[in-house]
Amino acid sequence: MVFGKKGILLVNLGTPNSPSRGDVYVYLRQFLTDPRVIDIPWVQRQVLVNGIIAPFRSGSSAKLYQELWTPEGSPIKIYGERVAAGLQALLGDEYAVALGMRYQNPSIESALKQLIDQQVSEITVFPMFPQYASASTGSVHDEVMRLLRKEQVIPNVRFINSYYDHDPMIEIFADNARKFDIASYDHILFSFHGLPQRQMIKADACNHCLKTANCCETVSIKNQFCYSAQSHGTAYALAKKLNLTRDRYTISFQSRLGRDPWIQPYTIEVLEKLAKQGAKRLLVFSAAFVADCLETIVEISSEYQEEFHKMGGETVDLVPSLNDDPRWIKVIADMVR
Template identity: 60%
Template sequence: MGKKGVLLVNLGTPDSPEVPDVRKYLDEFLMDERVIDIPAFNRTLLVKGIIVPFRSPKTAKLYKEIWDENGSPLLYYSKIQAAMVQEQLGDEYHVELAMRYQSPSIQSALDNMKARLVESIQVIPLFPQYASASTGSVIQKVMEIVGKWQTVPPISFVNSFHDNKLLIETFADNARKYDPSSYDQILFSFHGLPERQLKKCDHSGHHCLKSADCCSTLTDVNKFCYSAQCHHTAKLIAAELNIPDAQYSVCFQSRLGKEPWVQPYTSEVLKDLAAQGKKRLLVFCPAFVADCLETLYEVTVEYGEEFKKLGGEEVQLVSSLNDHPKWIEAIVGMVKN
């Protein structure tokens, strides 16, 4: 019998922090119809005519701030995760790592599996909460590629793992190093999405954004809603650490453009907390399984500086899952179960 294939897919990273590589990465990322879900002609004008030319030099400077001797932190930790998962799964499995955008590509990873004659493929998009622009995009890309094969092996996907017990425990373990009870407020800052993308995922057509607390509780109606899954992840981590409801806030970062995105925005929450006299904040970013630009720079540097200007004293980031043994155990559990 052939080996069982396991494909781990994260978002992606430029090949280097230089402007040409960042431009190439942003172009592929933002031209994805699930990321900027507007008509193709409008998307092309917006991305290639405005966003990429003007944003690439600025974004390259930010990547240079987090790039180290290991290169991109996201790629570095993703490679370690894949190697550790392979080691734990053993010879019965063949593990490949891919990035949705840039290298290593999903195409190359699937070609490797095909060449090794794997008997099945399990795809795990490394995004705890489901979103069309992340998990949905990975699933679509894999299906486009494998759908062209003459022989399509049994293939399965992990849709989300926002409530995975070991994921929750890992974030809690990482937070205990900082004594959460010593902070004035705990923030769970997730990557943002346009509100229109949340509405598109509401198959009932009568729940999404119809009330202020529509995402606060996970139900059959909103079980695939990104925001609802984010709130649920935060609730589980808070419960694991015995953090009272009043002591933590859920917010969303990385907003792009002027149209409404999922709220509240992290920057607005910082303003409110500073106005309340809060001085020290502990910040989780549970939408990411490896530290990256959004955690190491956006939270630690940008939000840290912003909060201090507002009168605050400290913004402390809780490390992502990275190479924590429990997180590797969580991935192995998803594969086997």
């Protein structure tokens, strides 16, 4: 017999507490010293992050967060709170819903305490990342396990790994795109957040990663947990839903950091190539994110728009993410049930 409520832990990446340089500095330090994010030896990581990246990037990053910030705060946190509240209302009193951020606040620790204090009988961990990656979903699961192992009583725990091609979610993304005149665009971009190739190789237990040019184009037992393969799966599901032929779209990866090779092709290079081919109007999906954030609102809608214009293009339009759409909240409810 189950006595307590069922706990739902929603987790997204996180956000600085404010767009001030000091708060951005603290956020960058916590984020980038995660060994699943920058996977180099501890001493090198500390020197790189605390001695170079956080001190030198916090100022420029703070300016970007100031551009992103709204009167209510950070969009990713605002949407997370709204989704959590909507999910609680939809699931009812048999469930307890809490929101945690992998980095900064509200923390995963505070969210778990909120659930445990309500004597939940089980916890479902729902990372708000459709595609699995060690640096995102893996890090969330790692942190939840680290925190729970301190407890004397650990309730039943269920981890959701990924939902990259979940049809109800894909349908909402596609419906958001249908609000645009898709036929009027010269090309469609499916731009996903990038990862270093070394992390892809480390996660490969089957000696499959990067062995062929098209190793990510089909999800199989060998690459079922590959971030790039799952990203391709998301793009193909969206293209099929929108009846896009293969020549109408490109799958690319953004947000590269450092000099090491990341998943390719890089979005900025695809923009340049399309501009040289005479493309003027681009429609961009950023389906690695279920809530609009710095990487979508600023990087795509602002920075890529500016760069594309310099290259001779005209328009880069972003398909809105799922955000706090009631349909998305219902999709989450159905998945966690």
